Amino acid sequence: MKKRIIYLGIVLLAFIVGCTDDFEDINTPKDAVLQVEAGIMFNPLLQNPLRNYQRNINLYPDLFSQYWANTVSGFESPRYEYVDGWIGNQWNEFYTQTLPEANQLIAWYGEDPLHANAMAQLEIWICSEWARMLQTYGDMPYFGAGLGESVAYNSEQEIYYDLFDRLTTAVNNIDPGATDQYAYKKPDGTNYDLLYSGDLDKWKRFGNSMRLRLAMRLANVDPTKAQTEAAAAVADGVMTSNADVAHIPLWSSGWYDYLHQMAFAWNNIRASKTLTDLLYNQSTLGEDPRARRWFAYKDDSPLVGNAEIEGVVNGYDVLPGNSNDFATINLEGGYVGFVGNGTDVSHYLPYMFYSEVLFLRAEAALRGWVAGDANSLYLEGIQASMDFVGVDPANATDYINGLSALSGSNEAQLRQLITQKYIANFPNGVEAWADFRRTDYPDISLPVDGVSSNSSVAPDTWVKRIRYSDNAHLFDAFFMPSSRNTVESDRMDIRLWWDTADTKTKSGGLMSSNF
Template sequence: CTDDFEEDLIDPRSPVEVPATGLFSNAQRNLVDQMTTPSVNSGIFRLLAQQWASTDYPRESQYDIVTRNIPQNFWNELYTDVLMDLREARTIVTADETFPDPAEKANQIAMIEIMEVYTWSVLVNTFGDIPYNEALNPENVQPTYDDAAEIYADLFTRLDAALNSLNESAGSGDFAAADLIYGGDIESWIMFGNSLKLRMGMTLADVDETTARRVVAEAADNVFTSLADNADFQYTETTPNVNPIWTNLVQSGRNDFVPANTLVDVMNELDDPRRSEYFTLFSNGEYVGGTYGTGNPYSNFSHVNPAITAPDFEAVLLSYDEVEFYLAEAAARGFDVSGTAGEHYTNAIRASMEYWGVPEAEINAYLSQPEVAWTGGGNWRQQIGVQKWIALYNRGFEAWTEYRRLDYPQLEAPAVAEFDVVPVRYPYPAAERTLNTANVPAGDEATNRIFWDVQ
């Protein structure tokens, strides 16, 4: 009797169908994990931005990106555990005929699209040209690579379509519970989408001013207006749903990182009140950073502030202070945004300090310093660059990206390093060379600039 042989083909312990919500939530969580983790196996962005230094094992701060397959781990997570789940969620929602209100369905699809655009922009900003049009199709296991600038252009189109279809008068259905960032609040998603559009527009400012100008002008009126609008992700105190900073710095029992002298020294010079929130005091009553790019005994330096290493510390995908920095830069470049560059610059620093709980008086004192106060003129790149870098502490990826774009602060490679400059991209994963040999572009160096990084 073999009629029931087909029964053995069914895995009794795994679902054949799942709701889109689980895929959407999982993608959000995995994206945030990847953007937040300080793991030396994928997220060395705090090192690249020289916010942290290594203790006993400085290889990654000396730009050994290859040995631990760092690019591969980052790439794999974003493609297979973020984008693929979003793509599947969209397929399931699209095919679902049971929505009571078509606008609700459209909202869900738009939310998925915005998450996808965010993720794609991160991938382009990390690698440059990547598989895009042919990607995420298991039937095509050797997808071709697309031009990074063309991907950006398409992302704007998709982002606009998503923003146009977001409808505040309709809800988000079961995504209200699944959305771990905004709880399905459409108004927030409109602001998030526009803030993302602002970020992506400004990213192009040096290479394609026309597009940047248009995009920024379109988005500027609907971006975040306060810290309450931040795209925050609230971790929990219960493993495994904890902040990966805690996992790596506390749970592991390892002391692999200390704040870097590069950042600590600059903040010391500016007497920055955020130091007490970012770091711990060293026993000598000062803030002391480890020498970037060398080994540093853990006990000889300030440490990362325990608030940041709490298991439920929130992660941020896009913040109000970041938006204000973009607006400041847009104004300084003469783009069509309301308000002056100086106002936005001040708002940005103020927002950052408020986020970290700095008292009003200290904020004012900081802003009044001549080294900090907005000077205007041709100095904007440096002023915004340095202040944004400080404000983007603990957001290594954005700090590294803005450093690459603005070229300030002027970070230098350590004496012992794989390259004599700070790497400006991740090389392609080793697996792409073996599994997608025909398509992976040649000349794949960590020192090749992404297309928007013109100098």
């Protein structure tokens, strides 16, 4: 009897094994889609920075950079409070949506020679998104992340070094002459590629420009590596004109939760006084001609004569006065304006301006890392910004002629350079906040009503990073750096690797740490 039971067990096991060998085939509908066209997934990946824009960017980097100031009571992120239901989305969406989708595309098409260009474009983009995450949080799960399992948190240095390699390889893998390869085109001839509509030469320049941005991020903490990567990126070819600007178009059928919603429709931000003051004190001309391209007033009252555009001081607990007394976005103006009927949105989210690349080159030249005259590149950067925003050429010339040339110590010249870069990068708050933390320029005020007692930022101290999300602490605490593996220790005044100096050490408006 015992032998018979064993025999039956063997037969049953063999039957089960035999069935499970083709279990997936049997249980998969014949009309199921097992692999989608690459462009269908690449298109929403390019829209990732727009997802939850208010909660992920506007309530944090946009306010921390002081391009905008909050006007709504109860929103305490300008006073450095962390709200997981807001900024926590950025972490969660990246690791549960953006990164797994990119990994899936690589799994499907990464070894296909006919998708080599498409995969290189994807690689440049996902490296750029990694960089955006990295400058927000610091050490992160990187190697092996996005594949369904928790992995160790890698150091910023490890990740930056790998991103340099990945960007270099991706740029080198793009072959604009390979017209037989797959391109991100829809059946109707339009393009899934929202950045450059399939222009591979522009993708190469964007990849090199991103490499330059990351190189300069390391200028104070790892200057040897920074110089090597900056020089190589410039030599390989960075952006050459405003036609190379990387920006994401907004339209009614895509993500369009952007500045016009926060500034005008929802009425919860106004221009920051930090920025508006700089629009009046840089040139002997007086008002920066970009000011009225960017800003207006909600009640449509005209700015008469020499009346200045006024911004809000950052960090009020309760805004004194009426928010309509302060400038808001100019819906009909320059880069951040839009034309449409409320449904056909036709403006853009900036990712990298050509002017930024010129300022990066100017800083690299100031440090002696690349060829070129720092002052000439600095002035070219301002001109590129004016041109892109649509300033009258004569007004742009008058403004630039009224500026002081770069002069004084390297530190003094850097302050001038970063201040103009800050203005030109508007409204890219993500980059402006990163530049302030790296260089401590321009002067950004502490919250006027003080750092919130509910924040993890010490009083009279600037916010330096975003803490890890609640989900990360729930599932990844074992893998986090030991100094940040509890909610209490995961503070937002911890400096990132490349943020090497304390802003409070300024003397006469200058740091002593950038050279």
